[in-house]
Every structure is written in structure tokens, then in C-alpha cells.
Amino acid sequence: MMMKILVSGGTGLIGRLLVQDMAGDGHDVVVLSRSPEKYVDMFGENVRLVYWDGRSAGDWASYIDGADVVVNLAGESISGSGFLPDRWSAEKKQRILESRLAAGEALVKSVEAADNKPVVMIQASAVGYYGSTGDTLITESSAHGDDFLASVTIDWEASTEAVEAMGVRRAIARIGLVLSTEDGALPRLLVPSRLLAGGWFGSGRQWWPWIHIDDTIRALRFLIENEAAKGPYNVTAPNPVTNRDFGKALGRSLGRPSAIPVPAVALRTALGEVASTVLEGQRAAPQRLQELGFTFHYVDIDTALNDLVNGAG
16 A cells, blocks of 8 residues: 655665665655755655654645655764764753654644544654663663763654644654665774774773664664554664674674774764764663564674675575
8 A cells, every 4th residue: 555654864774775675665755844845866766855843833734734654763863974973062952852742743743634544653752761771671661861872862752742632643763873885883993993993982882772673664664554563662683782782793894903993982082972872872672572473684793794794695
């Protein structure tokens, strides 16, 4: 069955690949963007780019009326677009939070005004919801954390909760460390590894809940298409690894040594609070996804990195 889909945040790494995948199967997709003219060559004929300021309901809201699916990925980048993550100034933190809340609230207002409401909404979130959890195995029933990223994700998830009372099925995707050579953390990590300076951060004992980009897109489609999918889902591979093991696996995929740790104090001095995104982590498991019948193509880190780095998948 062909669907009408509206995606906010559809020009980021996850959004654009999800849009391309869905449009490639013939679905009618609308992408909301602050600069639609910049992305006219990104998508095919089944995709329409519509202007949205990211915070208010406007003419674009008419596309929600009669849409089957709304995917909300909108929000300012946590780490920025440069090689090194942006430091979290008070202003940066405020933008991170407000961009998510404003987008969610505008979508809720638009759904409320629609005569024909969407069937399902996919709300993006992150495993940062759980805070720093040490070696404890984390599932969707685990408690939330109390640090900055946890508080952001709690509010982010809550920003669209009201659509459930309107009869819209809502699934929350708590996404882990997405591995792609196009964007995100992996290109930043590949540079020192290729220069024989790869290793791990701090103690290396912190858990990294990774997921291959292909499985990320497949999981989101699974949540869209499975009528039983409601509530939170950890979108992470079944086998998280420690940062030390991740660094070693990356070295193996490149045929390079990987044994140069970066001291935690150096990272905190250089990056400030944002260093916590690599020095802390969650041993998160995709319990609810697997219970619902989702199967991963990439379940171990060596296979995933070998596919991404060497195209061996």
C-alpha cells in the first residue's frame, strides 16, 4: 500500500536516507525544511520539499491533513557539523532543547487541526534518555537519567505525546550511535585511525550502543509499518561494545593498529561538557524491537565496520 508521509528533519543523515528509501518504493513523501531550495537535487520525483521555519504551524500544515505517517526528526545537532563537536554553551544548550520542543509542539497543533489525522507518528529520541549507566544492561523499561541529554530527550519525547489522545499511534525511536561513512561520528573517528593514531577515549570501558545506518533505516520503516509498534524502542544493535573494543574493531577494519588512548582530562579540557558524549554511554539493548520481530542485518561490530569501511557487506 502506497502511503503519504511527512518528514521533519528530512535532510539530515537519517532523514534523507529514510526519505530516499521510502520514495524509492513509490511512497509520496513531503520533507519540511528551512531551506528547501538547497536540497532540490537530493531527492527524486516522489518527494516534495516544503518550507518550514521549524517552530510554527503554517501553510505546510495542510500536508498533514490526509497524511498516513509523520516522522519527527527535527532538532539542532547535538555535536555540530565540524570535525570537533561544538562546546555546549548556555546558548547552544537552549537551542538544542528549544528546537526540539518547538518542532514537536507545531506538529501537534497541525495534527489537531487536521480533519483527516495521520495514522502513525514516529518520534525521534536517543539512548541518551537513560543517562550514563555504567555496565548495567538497559532496556526500554529502564529509568531515565538526570543529565543534560537525558532531560532533553525526556522533553523531546513528551513534545508530541498529545497526538496519542487524538487517535494517532506513536512510536518513539531511541536511536543509538549511528554508523555511516557519510556523516556522524564515524568519519571523525576514521581520520586518526587512518593516521595510525586510533584508539579509545578515557578508560575505554564506557559502552557505545552503536547501530549500522542500514539497520537504522530498516528499524524506522519497521516501526512505521508494524501496527503493533507503540511506545519507546531502543534503535541499537543487539551487541553494544565498549569504546575500547570499538576502537580495536575500527583498527581491524582498516588494517591499522589501534592502541592510543585519549585521556579523559584532555577531552574535557578541549570540549567541556560535550565530552560526556564519548566518555559516557549506555549498554542499551533493542529488547522491544526484537520482541516485535525485527531482525538486524548487522549484529556485531566487526561485520558492521567492515561493511562500512571496506564495502564488504
